[in-house]
Amino acid sequence: MDERYDPKKVEPRWxxxxxxxxxxxxxxxxxxxxxxxxxxPYPSGRIHMGHVRNYAIGDVIARYKRMKGYNVLHxxxxxxxxxxxxxxxxxxxxxxxxxxxxxxxxxxxxxxxxGLSYDWSREVATCNPSYYRWNQWFFIKMLEKGLAYRKSxxxxxxPSCETVLANEQVIDTRCWRCDNVVVQKELFQxxxxxxxxxxxxxxxxxxxxxxxxxxxxxxxxxxxxxHGVEVDFRVDGMDEVIRIFxxxxxxxxxxxxxxxxxxxxxxxxxxxxxxxxxxxTAQYGKVDEKIGLFTGHYCINPMTKEKxxxxxxxxxxxxxxxxxxxxxxxxxxxxxxxxxxxxxxVRVVIAPEGAAHGQPPLQEAYEEAGFLxxxxxxxxxxxxxxxxxxxxxxxxxxxxxxxxxxxLRDWGISRQxxxxxxxxxxxxxxxGIVPVRESDLPVILPEDVKFTGTGxxxxxxxxxxxxxxxxxxxxxxxxxxxxxDTFVDSSWYFIAYCMGxxxxxxxEGAAVPExxxxxxxxxxxxxxxxxxxxxxxxxxxxxxxxxxxxxAVNEPFTNLLTQGMVIRDGAKMSKSKGNVVDPDYLIEKYGxxxxxxxxxxxxxxxxxxxxxxxxxEGAFRFLSRIWNLSSKFSKEIGxxxxxxxxxxxxxxxxxxLRKTHQTIRKVTNDIGRELHFNTAIAAxxxxxxxxxxxxxxxxxxxxxxxxxxxxxxxxxxxxTPHLAEELWEGIGCSDACVSQEKWPVxxxxxxxxxxxxxxxxxxxxxxxxxxxAAGLPEERLKETALGDAKIIEAxxxxxxxxxxxxxxxxxxxxxx
RNA sequence: GCCGAAGUGGCGGAAUUGGCAGACGCACUAGAUUCAGGUUCUAGCGGUGGAAACGCUGUGGGGGUUCGAGUCCCCCCUUCGGCACCA
Numbered sequence: 009m010d011e012r013y014d015p016k017k018v019e020p021r022w023x024x025x026x027x028x029x030x031x032x033x034x035x036x037x038x039x040x041x042x043x044x045x046x047x048x049p050y051p052s053g054r055i056h057m058g059h060v061r062n063y064a065i066g067d068v069i070a071r072y073k074r075m076k077g078y079n080v081l082h083x084x085x086x087x088x089x090x091x092x093x094x095x096x097x098x099x100x101x102x103x104x105x106x107x108x109x110x111x112x113x114x115x116x117x118x119x120x121x122x123g124l125s126y127d128w129s130r131e132v133a134t135c136n137p138s139y140y141r142w143n144q145w146f147f148i149k150m151l152e153k154g155l156a157y158r159k160s161x162x163x164x165x166x167p168s169c170e171t172v173l174a175n176e177q178v179i180d181t182r183c184w185r186c187d188n189v190v191v192q193k194e195l196f197q198x199x200x201x202x203x204x205x206x207x208x209x210x211x212x213x214x215x216x217x218x219x220x221x222x223x224x225x226x227x228x229x230x231x232x233x234x235h236g237v238e239v240d241f242r243v244d245g246m247d248e249v250i251r252i253f254x255x256x257x258x259x260x261x262x263x264x265x266x267x268x269x270x271x272x273x274x275x276x277x278x279x280x281x282x283x284x285x286x287x288x289t290a291q292y293g294k295v296d297e298k299i300g301l302f303t304g305h306y307c308i309n310p311m312t313k314e315k316x317x318x319x320x321x322x323x324x325x326x327x328x329x330x331x332x333x334x335x336x337x338x339x340x341x342x343x344x345x346x347x348x349x350x351x352x353x354v355r356v357v358i359a360p361e362g363a364a365h366g367q368p369p370l371q372e373a374y375e376e377a378g379f380l381x382x383x384x385x386x387x388x389x390x391x392x393x394x395x396x397x398x399x400x401x402x403x404x405x406x407x408x409x410x411x412x413x414x415x416l417r418d419w420g421i422s423r424q425x426x427x428x429x430x431x432x433x434x435x436x437x438x439x440g441i442v443p444v445r446e447s448d449l450p451v452i453l454p455e456d457v458k459f460t461g462t463g464x465x466x467x468x469x470x471x472x473x474x475x476x477x478x479x480x481x482x483x484x485x486x487x488x489x490x491x492x493d494t495f496v497d498s499s500w501y502f503i504a505y506c507m508g509x510x511x512x513x514x515x516e517g518a519a520v521p522e523x524x525x526x527x528x529x530x531x532x533x534x535x536x537x538x539x540x541x542x543x544x545x546x547x548x549x550x551x552x553x554x555x556x557x558x559x560a561v562n563e564p565f566t567n568l569l570t571q572g573m574v575i576r577d578g579a580k581m582s583k584s585k586g587n588v589v590d591p592d593y594l595i596e597k598y599g600x601x602x603x604x605x606x607x608x609x610x611x612x613x614x615x616x617x618x619x620x621x622x623x624x625e626g627a628f629r630f631l632s633r634i635w636n637l638s639s640k641f642s643k644e645i646g647x648x649x650x651x652x653x654x655x656x657x658x659x660x661x662x663x664x665l666r667k668t669h670q671t672i673r674k675v676t677n678d679i680g681r682e683l684h685f686n687t688a689i690a691a692x693x694x695x696x697x698x699x700x701x702x703x704x705x706x707x708x709x710x711x712x713x714x715x716x717x718x719x720x721x722x723x724x725x726x727x728t729p730h731l732a733e734e735l736w737e738g739i740g741c742s743d744a745c746v747s748q749e750k751w752p753v754x755x756x757x758x759x760x761x762x763x764x765x766x767x768x769x770x771x772x773x774x775x776x777x778x779x780x781a782a783g784l785p786e787e788r789l790k791e792t793a794l795g796d797a798k799i800i801e802a803x804x805x806x807x808x809x810x811x812x813x814x815x816x817x818x819x820x821x822x823x824x
Numbered sequence: 825g826c827c828g829a830a831g832u833g834g835c836g837g838a839a840u841u842g843g844c845a846g847a848c849g850c851a852c853u854a855g856a857u858u859c860a861g862g863u864u865c866u867a868g869c870g871g872u873g874g875a876a877a878c879g880c881u882g883u884g885g886g887g888g889u890u891c892g893a894g895u896c897c898c899c900c901c902u903u904c905g906g907c908a909c910c911a
Contacts, residue, residue, distance in 0.1 A: 180908090222828055226906060229827075234910075254911060267911090295909065328910045335911085341825090342909060415910050539906080609849070610836060616904095618836060622850055629864095630849085687838065690848035697848090767844050772892045774844060812891055818843050822891045 013635035015599025019730040022745075023120055031747055032074075032125040034081045036525045042078035043526050044070040045502055045565075047534030047542070048085045051111035052092060055118045057574040057581060057607075057619070058535070060591050064604040065571055065613050065685070066533045067124045071726035072679050074125070075751035081526050082125055083505040085132035086112050089140070089494045091169060091185065094427040098461035104427040105455060108135055118591065122600045123729050125747065130508040134497035135427070138509055141450030143496050144432040146549070148443045149516060149556055151433075155201045158441065162271065162293065162326070163420055165193035170464065171424045172197060174493060175417050176230070176541045181295065184541075192293035198431055198490065199418040202548045206231055206414040209547055218567030220614070226539045227547075232415025237399050238330060239408035241266055241307035243278070244315055250274055250307060253329030253413060256339065257402065258394040260311045261383040262357035263334035264347070267300065267321040272331040275320045278303035291322040298323050298342070300350055309334075310407045311384065311398075321346065329413055337373065344373040357383050358391060419545065421493040426457065426466045428491030436478035436485040445479045451487070465489055498542055499549035502529050502564060517557040527561045533613075536570035543568070569683060572616035574607075581619070589619055601728035602628040608685040608727060630693060631731055634720065637699055638735040641713055644704070646740065650715040652708060661709040662762075664702050668716040669759035671695040672752050675723050685727070692723060714739070719752045768793045769820040775802045786813040793819035 026032060046066035049059055063084075070082035086108075093104035112133060119126070132139055150156035164173040168188040172195065177184045202209075210231045216224050236255035243250060250266055268275045270289040279285045279301065288301045299322050306315040323342070324333055337347035337354040347354055354370060358378040377391035386394050402408045422431065430451045432444040444451055454473040457466035467473055467489040478485040504512055506526040514520065534542075543565070550564040573580055576587040594603045606627040611617040657665060671691050678688035695716065704710050717739065725732040725746045736746040761782050766789060768776040776798040780789065790811055793799060799821065806823035813819050 222906075225828065229907060232907095232910065236911085252911085256911080298909080323909050323911095325910065333911045340911065342911075413910075536905085612837085615830095615837090620836070620850065623836070626849055686836095687848080690838075693848055765844075769843085769892075772843095772890095777844075810891060812843090814843055818892090820843080820891055 013632040013731075015601060015631075015730065018734045019121070019123060019600050022730045022733045023123055025733070025745065026123075026125070026747070027120075029745070031745065032080075032082065032127050033129055034079065034127045036522065037079055039077065039079040041081065041526060042070075042073040042531075043081045043502075043506075043529045044073065044531045045083065045505070045529045045533070047532075047538065048087050048498070048501060049115065050087045050090055050092070051108055051115055053111050053114070055115055055591055057589050057591060060122065060594075060603055061574055061607040061613075061617060062533060062535070062571055063119065063122065063124050064607045065569065065683075066531075067122075067604070067729075068608060068679065068685055068726040069531055069533075069683070070125050071729065071747065072751065074747070075722070075725065075749060076680075077750070081130075081505065082127060083130040083132075084119065084124070084126040084128070085130075085501060085505065086115075086134065087494065087498050087501070088112065088133045088135040089428045089491075089497055091171075091425060091427065094425060094459065097427075097459040101459070103455065104459075105135070108133075108427075121595055122591075122604065125729070130505050132501060132504045132509045134429075134494070134501065136509060137450045137452055138512060139504065140429040140453075140497065142500075142504070142512055142514060143429040143492055144444070144449050144451060145446065145514060146500070146552065147492070147496075148432060148446065148449075150200060150552060151443050153555075155204060155552065156198060157201065158196060158198050160194060160196045162192045162194050163197055164190045165195070166190050169425075172420055172422055174420050174495070176419075176544065177493075177495075195422075197420045197422040199420050200496075200548075202419045202545075203414060203416055205548055205551050206233070206416050208551060209416075209544070210414075212547065212563055215563050216568075219565075220536075220568065220570055223536065223539045223543065223568060223570060227544060230416060230540045230544065234413050234415075236329075236411060236413060237402060237408055238411050239310065239334070239402055241310065241316075241334065243274075243318070244306040244308055246305065248274060248277065250318065250332050251330045251408070252332045252334045253411065254334055256336065256395075257398040258377075258380060258386075258389075258391045259336040259339045259357055260309070260334070260398060261380070261386075262336040262338045262355045263309055263311075263316065264337060264353045264355055265316050265335045266307050266318045267324045267333050267335055267346075268303075268318065269324040269326040269331040270320055270322060271326045272320075272324075274332070275303070278305045278318060279320060280304065285320060288320050288322050294322065298346060298349070300346060302350075310402075310405075317352070319346075319350070327417055328415065338370060339373055339375055341373040341375065344370070355382070357381055419493075419548075421496055422490040423493055424465050424489075425491055426453070426459070428494060429453075429496065430467075431488045431490050431492055433488045434476055434478060434485040435488065436481060436483060438483055439478055439480040442478055442480045442485070448479070453491075465491075467491075495542060495545050499545040500553060502532075502546070503527065503550075503553065503559070514556070514558055519560070520558050523559040523561070527559055528563060529565045531567045531569065532565040533569045533571060535573070539570070569613060571613045572611065574617045574619060576619040578618070594624070598624060598628045599730070601731045602631060605631065605689065605728050609689045610686070612684055612686050630696065631728060633696055633700065634724065634731065635735070637696065638717060638721070638739060641704065641710060642739070644710045645714040645717070648707065648711050648714050650711060650718050652711045652715055657708045657712055658705055660702065661704070661712040664698055664716055665712050665758055666761070667695055667698045668712075668719050669754040672719055672723065672754035673756075673759055676751070676754070679726070688723075689727065692720065692727075695720060721746060722749055722752045725749070764816045766792065766816075767818040768796060768799055769818065770799065770802045771822060771824070772820060775799060782816060784816075786815065789813050789815075789819055793821065 044066055046062050070080050074080045088108050093108045096102055096107045097104045147156055164178045166173055166183040168186045178190050183190055210233055213224050213228050234255050236253055237257045238251050238253050241250045270292045284301050291299055300319040303318045305318045307318055309316050335343040337343040338356045339358055359381050360378045380386050380389050380394050399410050430453055432451045434442050436442050454470050457470045474487050476485050476487050506522040546564050553559055581588045606624045610623055674691040675688045678684045699716050704713050721732045721736050732746045763779045764782050766778045766780045776796050790813055803823045808823045810822040
C-alpha cells in the first residue's frame with residue numbers, strides 16, 4: 009500500500025472491480041426489498057454539482073441499506089427527450105439523437121467515476137423506442153377509457169420554445185424552461201384527464217407521511233378543492249340563463265352585477281359590439297389589468313329579484329367553475345375595485361358582530377365571515393349557518409345546486425416539437441381521430457427530418473411520417489404531428505426500472521410480478537422544483553397504471569427527500585455568474601470520495617449547501633488521516649482478531665472500545681432514522697480523532713484498535729466506498745469486498761459511559777462540575793452535590809428550598 | 825395579500841423528553857517541524873472584564889410559563905421558498 013493517499017490510484021481500481029463482479033446487480037429474491045431512487049437527469053452534456061449531491065445522497069442510502077441486508081434496487085437512466093437536443097440540432101446541425109446519445113455516454117462515464125452503486129443493467133433512456141412505445145400504449149389505453157381527449161381551448165403558449173405548456177409548467181407567468189413570458193392561445197390540444205383523479209390525489213396526500221410537509225401542502229393547494237354552489241341568474245327579457253359558481257352563498261343578496269368570462273358562449277350572445285368584445289378577449293388572461301364591458305343586458309338576482317347588469321370581464325376564467333361569477337363588491341376586494349371603476353353599487357350584506365346599523369360607506373371589501381344584514385329571511389344568521397340555509401333554499405327552488413370545484417386542470421400534453429414521443433393517432437377524413445393499433449406500436453419518430461428552426465415542428469413536412477392509412481377503414485390518413493410532453497416520460501420511469509428496458513411489457517389486466525416485488529419506491533430523492541410537476545404527474549400515472557390492473561400500488565414514492573441546491577457565494581451556481589464548480593475538475597483534483605464526502609458533510613441534505621473550496625480540502629485531509637491511520641499499526645494488528653472482551657482491556661482501550669460502540673450507535677441512527685449524514689460523518693471524525701490519540705500498550709489494545717478500524721471502514725463504506733474498499737483489503741479483510749459486508753452492530757453495554765459529568769447548578773446557574781460514576785441513585789447525586797466545596801460556598805447563608813436531580817446529568821439547588 | 829420554513833461564533837453547521845449552548849469541519853492565532861513557502865503535528869479560539877483564578881453576558885427583538893428555555897406559549901422583526909385574479 010502506498011504511503012500517501014492517492015485517490016487516482018485507488019478509485020478506478022474499485023470501479024473496475026464492482027463492474028466486473030456485478031456487485032450492484034439486483035434481482036428479486038426472498039429478502040426484504042428496498043427501492044432507492046434519485047430523479048434521473050436530462051442528458052444535457054455533463055453533470056453538475058447538484059447531480060453529485062443528489063446521487064451521493066442516494067448512494068449512501070442504497071449502500072447502507074445493502075449492508076443492512078436489504079435487497080436493494082438502485083437504478084439510473086436518462087430523461088432523454090426534450091428541447092435542448094432539438095435546439096442543438098437547429099443551431100449546430102447535429103441530429104438530436106446523436107447529440108443525446110453522445111451526452112449520455114459522457115455523463116455515464118462521469119457517474120461511474122463517482123463510484124455510484126447503480127444496477128446499470130436496468131438503465132432506461134426515454135428516447136429509446138422500446139421505452140416510448142409504452143408511452144404510446146398508455147396513451148391509447150387512456151383514450152379507450154376516456155382519460156385522454158382532444159379539445160380546443162386557451163392554452164399557455166411559449167413563443168420562444170414554440171410550444172404549448174401545461175399549467176404546472178408556467179411559473180409566475182413565465183415558461184419553466186426558458187423563463188420567457190407565456191401568452192394565451194386558442195388551440196386544439198390533447199389532454200390527459202388528471203382531474204378524474206382530483207379527489208383521490210387529494211385524499212392520497214394523507215398517505216404521504218414520508219414526504220416533506222411543504223410538498224404535500226403544495227400538492228393540496230395545487231389541487232385546490234373548494235366547496236360552493238352554482239346558481240342560475242335569468243337574463244331579463246331573454247330566454248337565457250347564466251349559471252355562476254360561488255363559495256359565498258351567504259353574500260348572494262349583495263350581488264350587484266354579473267361578470268362573464270370573454271370566451272363564455274353567452275358573452276357572444278349578449279354583446280352586440282363584437283369589436284369591443286374582441287378588445288376584452290385580447291386582454292383575457294393578462295394579470296396586470298382588470299377591464300370590463302357592459303353587455304347592455306341585465307340579470308335578475310334570484311334572491312332580491314333586482315335587475316343587475318351583466319359585464320364581460322377579462323379576469324374571469326372560463327376554465328374554472330362555470331366561467332361566470334356573481335360580483336359582491338361589499339365582500340370581495342376584486343369586485344369592490346371593479347365596482348369603483350365602473351360606478352356600480354355596493355351593497356353590504358355581511359356585518360361583523362356588534363356592528364352598528366347604517367355604517368359609513370366601505371373603504372374596502374369586508375371579506376370575513378359575520379352576520380347577515382338586509383338579506384330577507386336570512387338576516388341575522390351567522391355566515392356559516394346562512395351558507396347552509398341559502399344552499400338549501402336554492403336547491404329547493406330549483407335555482408341551482410351544491411358543487412365541489414378543483415383548481416386542478418386537465419394536463420395538456422401536446423407539444424409542437426420534434427424530439428418527443430409521437431402521439432399515436434391518425435386523422436382520417438371518414439373516421440375522424442383513430443388510435444394506432446396496439447400491434448403497430450411503436451410509432452417511430454422518423455430520423456430523417458430537417459431542422460430549420462422555423463415553421464414549427466419538422467414532423468409537419470416529413471411526408472413519409474405524415475402519410476399513413478387509417479387503422480379503421482384503410483383509407484389515406486394523416487398522422488398526428490404533435491409529440492408528448494416529456495413529463496409523460498418521467499411519470500412512470502420508476503416502473504420501467506423494475507423490469508429493465510429489455511423486458512418492458514404490459515398487458516392490460518395482467519399484474520406485473522416485478523412491480524409487485526419492487527414497487528413502491530421506498531426512498532425518492534430529488535429537487536423540490538418538482539413538488540407539483542413531476543411528482544403530481546407520477547402520482548396520477550401510478551393510479552392509471554393501477555387501474556389498468558398492472559400494479560396494486562396507489563402511491564409511487566413512500567419517502568421523499570427534497571435536497572437543497574448547491575450554491576456558492578450565496579447564489580445558485582451558473583455560468584453567467586462564473587461560480588460553477590466542475591465535477592470533473594473536482595474528481596481529478598481530490599477524487600470521487602472527497603467530492604462525495606464534502607457534499608454530504610457540509611449541510612444536512614434538505615438544506616442548501618454553500619460550496620467551500622477550503623471545506624473540500626478539509627474532507628480530503630480527513631480521508632488522508634484515515635489512510636494513515638490504517639497503516640499506523642499495520643504490523644501489530646495484522647494477525648489480531650478484532651473481537652475483544654471489554655473486561656480485560658486497559659482503561660485507554662476500554663475508552664476507545666466504548667467510543668467505537670457509541671459511534672456505531674450514532675452513525676446507524678443518523679443514517680437510518682434521520683438521513684442526517686453530516687452528523688454521522690462528524691461522529692466518524694470524532695472516532696478518528698480518538699484513534700489518532702490512542703496509544704495501544706498491549707495486544708488487547710491492538711485488538712481494540714483493529715475493531716475500531718474495521719468499524720470505521722465499514723461505516724465509511726457508504727460515504728467513501730473506494731477508500732473503504734482499498735483499506736479493507738489492505739488490513740486483510742479481503743474475502744468479501746466491503747460493499748457486501750454487514751453493517752456493524754453496537755453493544756449497548758459496551759457503549760455505556762462508566763463515568764458521567766455531573767453539572768451542579770444553584771438557582772439555575774452552573775456553579776460546578778464533577779465526574780461521578782454512571783448510574784448513581786438520585787440521593788447519592790444530591791449528597792455529592794451538596795458536599796462539594798464550591799457549592800457549600802455558593803449557598804452559604806442561604807436556605808435550601810428545593811433540590812432538583814436529573815439522573816446522571818445535573819443537580820439544581822434552589823436556595824434563597 | 826395568503827400559506828409554509830428558517831433566524832445559533834468570522835463561516836458551514838451541532839445540541840433525545842426543556843437540563844453543560846457552540847459537537848464536527850472551515851477560517852484565524854500561537855508554538856513545533858522546515859532554509860523558506862506549503863504540508864504535517866500540538867495548543868487556543870462567542871462577546872466582555874481580569875495578569876490569573878474567576879465573574880458577567882450571550883441562540884433575531886420583546887413579553888410569559890418553569891427550579892431551569894436555542895427548545896414550550898403569546899406578540900413583533902427579518903430572510904428565504906411556494907401560491908396569487910380559482911370567485
